[in-house]
Amino acid sequence: SNKSETLPVTTTHNITCVGLSPDGNLAILVDEEGAAVLVSLISKSVLHHFHFHKPVHCICFSPDGKKFVVTKDNVALLYHAPGKTREFNAFVLDKSYFGPYDETTFIDWTDDSKCFAVGSKDMSTWVFGAERWANLVYYSLGGHKDAIVACFFEEGSLDLYTLSQDGTLCIWECDTELDGLKPRLPKDASREQEGELGVEEPRGQEIHGKAKTQDQEGNRKEREEKVKYSRVGKYFFNKEGDFNNLTSAAYHKKTHLLVTGFASGIFHLHELPEFNLIHSLRSVGFPCKVSQGFASFGDTFVVVVPGLGQLLVWEWQSESYILKQQGHFNSMVSLAYSPDGQYVVTGGDDGKVKVWNTNSGFCFVTFTEHTSNVTGVTFTSTGCVVLSSSLDGTVRAFDFHRYRNFRTFTSPRPTQFSCVETDSSGEIVCAGSQDSFDVFVWSMQTGRLLDVLAGHEGPISSLSFNPVQAILATASWDKTVRLWDMFDSWRIKETLTLTADAIAVTYRPDGKELAVASQDGQITFWDPQNAVQTGSIEGRHDLQAGRKELDKITAKHSAKGKSFTTLCYSADGQSILAGGQSKFVCIYHVKEQILMKKFEISCNLSLDAMEEYLDRRKMTQFGSMALIDEDAGEEDGVALALPGVKKGDMSSRHFKPEIRVTCLHFSPTGRSWAATTTEGLLIYSLDSSLVFDPFDLDIDITPSSVHRVLREKEYMAAIVMAFRLNEKKLIQEVLERVPHHEVSVVCMSLPELYVERVLQFLASALETSRHLEFYLTWAQRLLMLHGQKLKSRSPKFLKPVVSQVQTSERSHFFSVLFWCDWNRYNIKYAIALSQQRGMKRSAEPSASDEESEGSDVPTSEHCMEETEQHYCF
Incomplete structure (x- = not known):
């Protein structure tokens, strides 16, 4: 639907591994340190916290959703998947599988969730039984000369495909079907079965030898019945250049399509098991990764280019992408x-x-x-x-x-x-x-x-135009802010002298106040008409800048050199946002000059300047571990950043970007504000659909009373009561129960206080509703009857609401247009086909009336009627 959503879930380090349940209701997120979070994708909330104590390489749910496998180091851990019941510990360990000698890289399950395969960096692939099978406990597959990148089971089979980093594909055939896996019986149960079959236990030394030979024969039969693999094919991908390692792969079992991505930016599409090349494309030269799943029909797959932050949803049949997203590099x-x-x-x-x-x-x-x-x-x-x-x-x-x-x-x-x-x-x-x-x-x-x-004697750091008058304010590093009159020969109107270098300047929305952020951490407020300072805020203590890894001073002393680098007034001009070289964004009340709230933009410890205190676990007898370069000599064993360098040495082995806020801006509607940070573009909004926010609520207003009024056909009263409860489903039900011919009457009698709320609801509901004409009629009548009053009273509210309605209407228009054109072309095709058959029939020699009556050739009217019945929207 061309939408993205950010989960309100945070971890203390970068997320490196994600596992999604087959039904799409649960997700497991694991960060760099091995801390896992179980998230419900329905309620968007955290259900459980768990720590694996080591970095996790891969997580994969079983197809039935009852279990999931986690790999860390060289161990595969099988857990019971959390269900719908409340549990004290949602992660219950079932089995631990040991086999690989090096780190594991990939997991794949069979279709019936009986077995799973694990790839490893030791060039081997291990097949494990998820349950206790008599003829399959574990199986190791070799044949590769490099680390395993991916392994995939064939649909409904134990046959396996393994791919290694050097671009080698091995096809393994199993002599046993999935139905041939035999469950292992307990020892007591096996003895009872032998007793029922009449097998007596041997007695004495003479019988002991016979029993031993029988056990050897039984072991030999068990070995013969064990699952066996044999390699039936080995293929090599075309190499272009030396640095062309295989980085990722994905396989669609129903269509037998394999997608592989390489370090040179090439990705191939092959058909297995014949290894026929269908498609080959090159990205922009960065290593690309392919997601571990196709779309349900196998016609699209996802390609990710981590070096560019690019995401592509590629449709291989038309050789075009249907979705492309890329952030800033x-x-x-x-x-x-x-x-x-x-x-x-x-x-x-x-x-x-x-x-x-x-x-x-x-x-x-x-x-x-x-x-x-x-x-x-x-x-x-x-x-x-x-x-x-x-x-x-x-x-x-x-x-x-x-x-x-x-x-x-x-x-x-x-x-x-x-x-x-x-x-x-x-x-x-x-x-x-x-x-x-x-x-x-x-x-x-x-x-x-x-x-x-x-006129300035230092670099220009910021500009701001007066919203009301043609006056330009310029801030410079020469400790001055100059006001220029654009209509009076570009002359300097005023010069405001500061105590430190000016970094940011902004006007209040009414143009009657000016705010300036300076290098000493202060925010000063000025009256631009009289060039008089009206107040100041000392914001250095509110920044609370963290301590960098390579700093030799405390966070408190480090904050003395920090300052705000961006300012922004709120839409009403009563508050001001300030951000800078810190993880906090502060909002101040301008008149009272007090701190109202601090927003923590991130709690990610993978970024630099986040910790306020020293971590004792990272301290050694020589100092902090971050200051020690293990590969350097004793004299040059300390790596310190140069003064003034923010990005660090890009060639160093260890690099952490510094947390900071580079720009802030309030929305013209006053309902949200945005910030560009090290974490990306963040938007904070006052709207929240999960919060119960009743409006003018009385004790007599309940859902049952709303339904009672609705049955009495008092539609206006029912709408007012529903909006007072402010429940989305109830509001939608009441609005859709209003007859189409009475919409104008209800809109005319609707109080002005509820017109804005009805418009807001219509703008949001029109995006997903199927009742296009009905909701558009509501919007049209409300704007025709109350548009002038809304425009004069709250123009900032009306413009975004109308824009949202137009956007929803435009998207529906194109979708309906597509289906109408599709129906029209199909009807034309059916008519042309029937006419062609009629011409052929007329060209044939005439037959008797009985034969013509019994003919099965459809007429044009019959074909048209049948086509309309099947294809009309």
């Missing part, structure tokens, strides 16, 4: 909301500008014209143009409707732009330079350079 540094709050544009260090849909979470357009880091992005007031500045010396304007770069602004001399801003009319574009200390002003219509604002 490097960290994001800036973002901006569209005027209606439906889209977010981000710029990153990889030189790309991406536009995201806030409802679906998908990136739907990427601009790649920049050749260096993007430092700033912004929307114009109309939302039709996206502006971006870059270190490549250009400011580019992108058409948001045609998705093209239609204007490029440059300076007379090559310079690196650090920020970009446009005025409320969208006619003036300004960009600050970080090497020439000037502000460049262009015209959007002509693209000409209008003026160069000189």
Whole structure:
């Protein structure tokens, strides 16, 4: 459905392994340290915590969903899968399987969940019985010269395919079917069966020898009855270059299709067991990974390129992808909301500008014209143009409707732009330079350079236009903020002197206040009309910056050098968001100048500067383990970061990105705010569907009373009562019970207080509902009757709601259009086929009337009627 969802589940380290139950209700997430979390995908909540105490390589549920296998080191652990009943310990260990001599890499189950195979780095594949079988306990398969990457069972069989890292495929045939596995009986039960068959126990020494020979014959028969494998085929993938190792593979059992991904970016599609090459494609040169599962019909599979953060859903029959998602290759540094709050544009260090849909979470357009880091992005007031500045010396304007770069602004001399801003009319574009200390002003219509604002003595760090007047505020490292009048010959109106370098500046939405973040950790508020400071906030203690691994000072002393690097006012201007070199985002009350709340953007200890205290487990007699390089000599045994270096040495063996917030922005609707961080683009919203939020609730309003009023056909009262309870299913039931011809009457008598809530519900329900005309009628009548009042009272609310209704209507329009065209083409085909048969019939020699009456050739009307019955939407 082209939507993504983020689970409200966090772990203390990076998630490295995911196991999904066959019914899709449960998921097991395991991080780098072996801590597992059992998550319900229905309620989006954590059910159980468990720790494996070692890194886990793979998790795989059995096809029946009753068990799952976890591999760590060289051991495979079989657990009972948690069921619907509440249990004290959801992870119950059933068996432990020892066999491989090296780390395990892959798990696959048979279709009936009787056996599973485990691949290992010791070049062997082990087949284990999930239950106690008499003729299969474990079986080891060799034949490879490199580590096993994947192993797959054939459908309904014990036949096996194994693939190794050097690009070798071995096909193994088993002499026993799945039905031929015999359960192992307990020793007491086996003796009882022998007694029932009349087998007497031997007595004396003479009989003891006979018993021994009988046992040897029995052991020989058991060995003959054991499961045996034989290799029936061995194939090699085509190698292109030396570095072309096999990285991943996926197999669809019903269609016998094998997909393999290689380190050079190539992935192949083969048909097994004949090993016929169907398709071969190359990605962008990075190692690609193939997911462990096809779609249900086997026509699509997922290709992941970890080096680019790219996800592709590839349809191999049409040789095209039906879904493509890719984030920023490097960290994001800036973002901006569209005027209606439906889209977010981000710029990153990889030189790309991406536009995201806030409802679906998908990136739907990427601009790649920049050749260096993007430092700033912004929307114009109309939302039709996206502006971006870059270190490549250009400011580019992108058409948001045609998705093209239609204007490029440059300076007379090559310079690196650090920020970009446009005025409320969208006619003036300004960009600050970080090497020439000037502000460049262009015209959007002509693209000409209008003026160069000189006066700063340091790099320009931030720009902000007054939303009401044509006044530009520029912040610089020269400890000043200058106000420029755009209509008065670009002259300096005021100069605000600070105590430290200015890092960020922003105007309040009404333009009557200015906030500035400086290098000393303070946020100062100014009256731009009188150039008077009205207040300040000391935010250094609220940052609580963590201690880096290579720091030799405490987190408290490290925070003294930290400061806020981005500011943003809320939509009402009463609060201000601040973020910087810390894992916290602080929201302050501007008038009271107090901290209202702190948001922790991440608790991931895999990032640097997260821990506030030293970890005793990582301390040695020589100091912290992070400071010691084991491969270096005694004199050069300490690896320290250079001063001012943020990204670290990319060639080092151990690298942890530092946690930080690079940009903040509030939504124009005031319901959410977004932040670009080391973790990616995060959006925090006030909306929550899991919270019970009644509205003007009385004791007499219950679901039974709502149904009673609904039966009495008092539809307006029923709608008001349902919205007071604020239960989604009840609201949907009440609205759909209103007759179509009475929608106008109900909308006319609906109180103004409930019009906004009904519109919000219609906008969200229209995305998934099948009653298109009914809900569109509701939306049309509400907007026709109450649109002017809503526009004058709350214009910020009306625009995003109407945009959401339009988006839902557009998606339904294309889907209905597709089915209507499909029906029309099928009807035309049926008519043409019937006419062709009629022409053939008329061309044949005439027969008797009885033969013509008994003919089975359908008429045009009959074929048309039958086609309409089968194909009409």
